[in-house]
Amino acid sequence: MREPLIYEISSPGRAGVNLPECDVPATPLPKEYLREDLPLPEVSEVDLVRHYVRLSQLNYAVDTGFYPLGSCTMKYNPKVNEEAAKLPGFVQTHPYQPPDTIQGNLFLMYQLQEFLKEISGFASVSLQPAAGAHGELAGVLMIRAYHESRGDHKRTRMLIPDSAHGTNPASTTMAGYETVKISSDARGNVDLEELRAHCDDTVAGLMLTNPNTLGLFDEHVQEIARLVHECGGLLYGDGANLNAIMGIVKPAALGFDVMHFNLHKTFSTPHGGGGPGAGPVGANEVLAPFLPGPIVVKERVEEEPASDEEWEEEEMYYYHWQMPPSSIGRLKAFYGNFAVCIKAYTYIRMLGAAGLREVSENAVLNANYLLSRLKGVYPLPYNRTCMHEFVLSGRLPDAPDVHTIDIAKRLMDFGFHPPTIYFPLIVPEALMIEPTETESKETLDAFADALIQIAQEAKTNPELLHSAPHLAPVARLDEVLAARQPVLQCLK
Amino acid sequence: MSYIPNTDADRAVMLKAIGVKNMDGLFRDVPEALRYPELKLPPPVSEMEALRELREISEYNVDLEHAPCFLGAGAYRHFVPSVVGHVIGRSEFYTAYTPYQPEISQGTLQSIFEYQSMICALTGMDVANASHYDGATALAEAVLMAVSVSRGKRRKVVLSAGVHPEYRAVVHTYTQGMALTIVGEGADPLATEVLADMIDADTACVIVQNPNFLGYLEDPAALRTLADAAHSKGALFVVSADPISLGLFSPPADYGADIVCGEGQALGGGLNFGGPYLGFFACKQQYVHKMAGRIVGQTVDRHGQRGFVLTLSAREQHIRREKATSNICSNEALMALAAAVYLAAMGKTGLRKVAELCYHKAHYAAQRLSALPGYQLLSQKPFFKEFALRCPRPVDEINEYLLDEWGIIGGYDLGKDYPGLANTMLICVTEMNTKEEIDLLVEALAPDYFPRADEEGAPDMEEAA
Numbered sequence: 001m002r003e004p005l006i007y008e009i010s011s012p013g014r015a016g017v018n019l020p021e022c023d024v025p026a027t028p029l030p031k032e033y034l035r036e037d038l039p040l041p042e043v044s045e046v047d048l049v050r051h052y053v054r055l056s057q058l059n060y061a062v063d064t065g066f067y068p069l070g071s072c073t074m075k076y077n078p079k080v081n082e083e084a085a086k087l088p089g090f091v092q093t094h095p096y097q098p099p100d101t102i103q104g105n106l107f108l109m110y111q112l113q114e115f116l117k118e119i120s121g122f123a124s125v126s127l128q129p130a131a132g133a134h135g136e137l138a139g140v141l142m143i144r145a146y147h148e149s150r151g152d153h154k155r156t157r158m159l160i161p162d163s164a165h166g167t168n169p170a171s172t173t174m175a176g177y178e179t180v181k182i183s184s185d186a187r188g189n190v191d192l193e194e195l196r197a198h199c200d201d202t203v204a205g206l207m208l209t210n211p212n213t214l215g216l217f218d219e220h221v222q223e224i225a226r227l228v229h230e231c232g233g234l235l236y237g238d239g240a241n242l243n244a245i246m247g248i249v250k251p252a253a254l255g256f257d258v259m260h261f262n263l264h265k266t267f268s269t270p271h272g273g274g275g276p277g278a279g280p281v282g283a284n285e286v287l288a289p290f291l292p293g294p295i296v297v298k299e300r301v302e303e304e305p306a307s308d309e310e311w312e313e314e315e316m317y318y319y320h321w322q323m324p325p326s327s328i329g330r331l332k333a334f335y336g337n338f339a340v341c342i343k344a345y346t347y348i349r350m351l352g353a354a355g356l357r358e359v360s361e362n363a364v365l366n367a368n369y370l371l372s373r374l375k376g377v378y379p380l381p382y383n384r385t386c387m388h389e390f391v392l393s394g395r396l397p398d399a400p401d402v403h404t405i406d407i408a409k410r411l412m413d414f415g416f417h418p419p420t421i422y423f424p425l426i427v428p429e430a431l432m433i434e435p436t437e438t439e440s441k442e443t444l445d446a447f448a449d450a451l452i453q454i455a456q457e458a459k460t461n462p463e464l465l466h467s468a469p470h471l472a473p474v475a476r477l478d479e480v481l482a483a484r485q486p487v488l489q490c491l492k
Numbered sequence: 493m494s495y496i497p498n499t500d501a502d503r504a505v506m507l508k509a510i511g512v513k514n515m516d517g518l519f520r521d522v523p524e525a526l527r528y529p530e531l532k533l534p535p536p537v538s539e540m541e542a543l544r545e546l547r548e549i550s551e552y553n554v555d556l557e558h559a560p561c562f563l564g565a566g567a568y569r570h571f572v573p574s575v576v577g578h579v580i581g582r583s584e585f586y587t588a589y590t591p592y593q594p595e596i597s598q599g600t601l602q603s604i605f606e607y608q609s610m611i612c613a614l615t616g617m618d619v620a621n622a623s624h625y626d627g628a629t630a631l632a633e634a635v636l637m638a639v640s641v642s643r644g645k646r647r648k649v650v651l652s653a654g655v656h657p658e659y660r661a662v663v664h665t666y667t668q669g670m671a672l673t674i675v676g677e678g679a680d681p682l683a684t685e686v687l688a689d690m691i692d693a694d695t696a697c698v699i700v701q702n703p704n705f706l707g708y709l710e711d712p713a714a715l716r717t718l719a720d721a722a723h724s725k726g727a728l729f730v731v732s733a734d735p736i737s738l739g740l741f742s743p744p745a746d747y748g749a750d751i752v753c754g755e756g757q758a759l760g761g762g763l764n765f766g767g768p769y770l771g772f773f774a775c776k777q778q779y780v781h782k783m784a785g786r787i788v789g790q791t792v793d794r795h796g797q798r799g800f801v802l803t804l805s806a807r808e809q810h811i812r813r814e815k816a817t818s819n820i821c822s823n824e825a826l827m828a829l830a831a832a833v834y835l836a837a838m839g840k841t842g843l844r845k846v847a848e849l850c851y852h853k854a855h856y857a858a859q860r861l862s863a864l865p866g867y868q869l870l871s872q873k874p875f876f877k878e879f880a881l882r883c884p885r886p887v888d889e890i891n892e893y894l895l896d897e898w899g900i901i902g903g904y905d906l907g908k909d910y911p912g913l914a915n916t917m918l919i920c921v922t923e924m925n926t927k928e929e930i931d932l933l934v935e936a937l938a939p940d941y942f943p944r945a946d947e948e949g950a951p952d953m954e955e956a957a
Contacts, residue, residue: 002797002798003598003602005602005605005606005609006606006832006836007606007609010839014839015837015838015839015841015842016573016575016836016837016838016839016842017573017575017837017838017839017842019571019842019845019846019849019923020849020923022848022849022852022853023853023926023927024852024853024856024927024930025852025856026852027851027852027855027856027859029740029848029851030709030874032711032712032713033709033711033712033741033742033874034740034741034742035738035740035741035742035743035746038613038614038738038739038840038843038844039613039840040610040613040614040835040836040838040839040840040843041610041835041836041839041840042839042840042841043836043837043839045575045837048575048833048836048837049575049578049579051836052575052579052582052603052833053579053582055598055599055602055603056579056582056584056585056599057584057599058596058597058598058599058602059584059585059588059596059597059598059599059600060588060593060596060597061583061584061585061586061587061588062583062587062588063583063584063587064584067588067589069589069592072589074589075495076495077583077586077587078495080539080542080543082581082586083543084542084543084546087546087547087550088550088555088557089547089549089550089551089552089553089555090550090553090555090764090765091555091762091763091764092555092556092557092569092762092763093553093554093555093556093763093764093765094556094561094563094567094569094763094765094901095567095763095765095766096563096565096567096904097553097554097563097901098891098892098895098901100895101553101554101559101895101901102553102554102765103552103553104549104550104551104552104553105553105765107549107552108549115533118531118532118533119531119533121529130625130626130629130767130768130824131625131820131821131822131823132821132822133809133819133820133821133822134625134629134820136819137666137819141665141668141669144668144669145668165810165821166808166809166810166811166812166813166816166821167809167810167819167821169809169813169814169816170809170812170813170814170816170818170819171819172814173814173815173816173819174636174666174669174818174819175668175669176668176669176670176671177669179813179814216521217519217521217522218521219521221523222523245522246531247528247529247531248519248522248527248528249522249523249526249527249528249529250526250529253526253529254523254526264822268495270583270586270587271586271587271588271589271590271822272585272586272588272824272825272826272827273585273586273588273589273590273591273600273825273826273829274589274590274591274600274622274623274786274822274823274824274825274826275623275625275768275822275823275824275825275826275827276625276767276768276822276824276825276826276827277822278768292665328665328668329661329662329664329665329668330628330658330661330662330665331629331662331665332625332626332628332629332662332767333566333567333626333627333628333656333658333659333662333755333766333769334566334567334626334658334765334766334767334769335765335766335767336766336767337625337767337768338764338765338766338767338768339762339764339765339767339768340767340768342546345546346542346546348533349534349536349537349542349545350493350494350536350537350538350539350542351493351494351536352533352534352535352536352537353530353531353532353533354536355493355494355536356494356531356533357528357531358494358496359494359496361515361518362494362496362498362503364515364518364519365498365503365506365507365510365515365518366498366506368506368510368512368518369506369509369510371510372509372510372511373509384521385512385517385518385520385521408593409593409595412593412595412596417593417596418593420592423810437494437495437496438495438496438497439497440497440498440502441498441502441505441506467794469595469596472595472596473595473596473598474594474595474598474793474797474799475595475793475794475795475797476595476793476794477594477595477791477792477793477794477799477800477801478791478792478793478794479594479791479801479803481791481792482789482790482791482801482803483789483803483804483805483806486780486789486803486804487789487790487791488605488608488618488619488620488780488787488788488789488790488803489605489608489609489612489618489619489620490605490606490609490790491609491612491613492612492618
């Protein structure tokens with residue numbers, strides 16, 4: 001299944017595109033500024049297309065099969081989203097066009113801000129951040145800016161549960177704060193006693209993922225919010241797991257002050273092989289002035305309505321950019337991942353309120369059903385009703401030599417993408433499984449059957465697991481070699 | 493339509509297997525008083541209605557298929573070969589995620605490896621990562637990396653005023669919690685040489701953009717001198733570059749760059765109203781362990797066959813958590829794929845030709861526009877596809893006139909970012925602008941149609957200056 005590198009199919013003189021002749025008089029080039037060589041490949045269009053189509057066939061994707069990658073919400077990506085984002089009226093617009101000429105774009109962004117406010121309960125939303133981690137950085141910087149604006153310079157510590165995504169502590173460091181780890185209790189909640197002990201006037205805030213990365217809804221979330229607020233801190237919400245609670249509960253109502261959304265997860269804009277995503281951030285009244293900007297606002301148009309009768313019936317609005325008054329600033333050039341926003345807007349329009357609640361209900365139903373089929377087979381560290389995902393351990397009592405990595409690789413032979421593995425860190429040999437709402441009972445059963453069979457194989461034929469995968473495009477890859485002798489490009 | 497395959501009958505069987513009576517039984521951990529809030533969203537629509545609505549919204553825009561456009565300033569309209577859309581439209585690529593499981597992600601991994609190779613080819617650097625969000629965040633990450641290379645000891649950044657104003661703003665946003673000193677932005681954007689005097693033993697890095705925000709090319713020899721000045725004080729030299737310009741002009745490695753980053757949108761990405769774009773990032777081998785982001789490396793499988801994996805991940809947030817170089821997780825992989833397909837399609841000669849077309853057309857436009865009475869080029873320095881044009885009237889007035897009377901989207905108002913550049917328009921011309929479009933712009937600004945300010949009694953800006 002080896003596909004040559006694009007450089008290996010290169011041949012001097014070939015080209016994959018033809019360009020027009022220059023239609024203006026030439027101007028001499030500044031010779032001392034020019035480069036000598038440009039080592040790009042030279043391939044024909046047909047070879048180029050075959051190369052990339054063959055590469056695509058080496059990929060596993062949501063469109064080829066079940067992809068229960070925990071915390072990533074690998075749901076089906078509706079094709080209408082893609083069509084909407086390809087409309088030339090959107091694609092062919094420049095970010096610096098005058099606002100009069102981009103009222104469509106601004107309207108769409110305004111509406112998406114409004115939709116996300118309604119779903120989350122926050123007072124204001126900025127679409128600036130390009131990914132979840134980018135939204136986290138925004139949130140932590142906003143918390144920092146808030147404390148600074150009050151002259152409160154003592155607060156240097158961000159509390160982060162031990163079940164948190166690695167991006168939470170990394171974002172905290174980038175914002176210049178110190179990370180303090182808070183343990184989880186025996187039921188997978190934040191340990192309240194430990195939290196109380198840390199709550200003082202040096203605490204900037206707490207970053208909480210709820211449901212958390214164990215797939216559990218923290219039973220004390222309101223108490224956590226109270227404790228953090230009482231000591232003057234703010235509560236950050238990592239919205240990675242919003243897919244469990246749309247129409248079930250509004251995060252702002254639970255006491256969160258600021259939260260990011262992952263449009264590529266919850267709102268089905270695809271994951272793109274690693275991106276682009278979008279990580280809008282929502283905030284309550286207190287933190288809204290600090291949001292990254294610009295954001296879209298609307299104004300009632302007072303001018304004379306056009307002569308058409310129908311115009312008089314409608315309220316006319318003019319949309320434009322505005323920087324929030326105490327904004328932490330820009331997080332990227334221009335305004336956010338607009339094409340991703342189009343897809344999320346389309347998704348929310350197709351589903352409406354009832355559809356979004358159905359999404360969360362069925363995501364949670366699917367996870368609990370799969371859990372019910374697997375909990376007697378694999379160790380379950382926290383035996384509770386889960387939300388949209390759950391975490392098992394791959395440490396099988398009768399198969400001490402088998403590790404989670406082996407189970408994951410063997411799953412590929414059954415035609416499935418493995419779950420997230422070795423995360424969260426608090427579960428040894430973790431298997432973090434998120435089926436999403438877009439999978440049928442039949443798919444869940446087939447996946448459960450595979451995992452049950454693998455648990456059997458682990459006892460009877462562990463070598464089958466150790467040497468897996470057997471049916472993937474390549475056999476198990478040597479990651480240690482890659483790190484010890486890095487080959488990171490093919491030109492040197 | 494919520495794309496849910498389960499039927500009521502399925503749900504009943506599943507609820508029974510779980511051991512709860514109804515859906516509500518799954519949500520008992522959610523505080524009851526807050527459960528099931530009403531969401532006031534517009535009623536759902538069918539696919540047909542959704543597409544009609546979206547098309548109607550899009551038609552409230554003036555799109556550039558219907559208006560000649562001379563805007564650039566960091567977002568560029570270049571030709572995108574048909575193959576690009578077809579490849580990135582393969583759902584095997586776009587519905588996958590980060591290739592955590594390499595055995596079933598060789599398509600994404602190999603394409604990133606090839607992308608990294610081509611970014612190294614363009615920039616002349618040793619290693620490249622799998623992407624950042626955009627050119628601005630790539631530059632901000634370069635600053636974080638430079639500080640990290642000094643183990644946090646160096647706290648000063650020399651940042652050229654010729655760097656895109658929004659990129660500089662993002663550097664400030666990213667570093668607001670780090671107590672860095674950032675200097676250089678108040679200097680003349682066309683006098684890069686003055687930065688050398690600002691470099692001292694506390695300087696982590698010196699940052700320039702080439703071509704700079706005003707479109708002008710920096711002299712490679714002068715940049716080499718600046719790089720030497722940085723290196724002599726132990727600072728890194730960072731270059732933010734336009735990748736299309738690198739089809740023709742010296743790779744930053746040749747004049748001493750330690751880190752090269754920039755906006756890769758021009759490589760096969762549409763304008764898309766500013767996003768998603770592509771931050772490309774490359775550096776010297778010796779700094780690879782401080783570079784942020786995903787990196788793909790070559791290895792072998794257990795049968796000795798070549799394959800690709802994410803590597804050196806001990807740098808990253810999921811392993812190092814609070815000690816990571818950056819918090820980046822999701823990146824712009826699909827845009828990196830588009831860039832790779834674009835560069836492979838263009839190849840060695842195609843990219844050079846695109847750059848030449850931009851160069852010649854921009855110079856043709858500059859020569860014709862500056863021949864109009866009242867218009868002159870800001871500088872005689874060499875430029876690539878953009879140039880700054882002094883105008884006889886405020887830029888927003890000219891742009892309003894061009895749009896209303898001629899249906900032309902004019903250039904970028906440099907006065908917004910540089911107080912000394914009032915009435916100065918940044919004009920961008922790429923291979924997409926035909927000679928007819930350029931001639932139309934010249935005609936529109938000719939005195940017959942568009943009188944100079946003094947002829948209308950408004951203040952003459954040239955005299956005022």
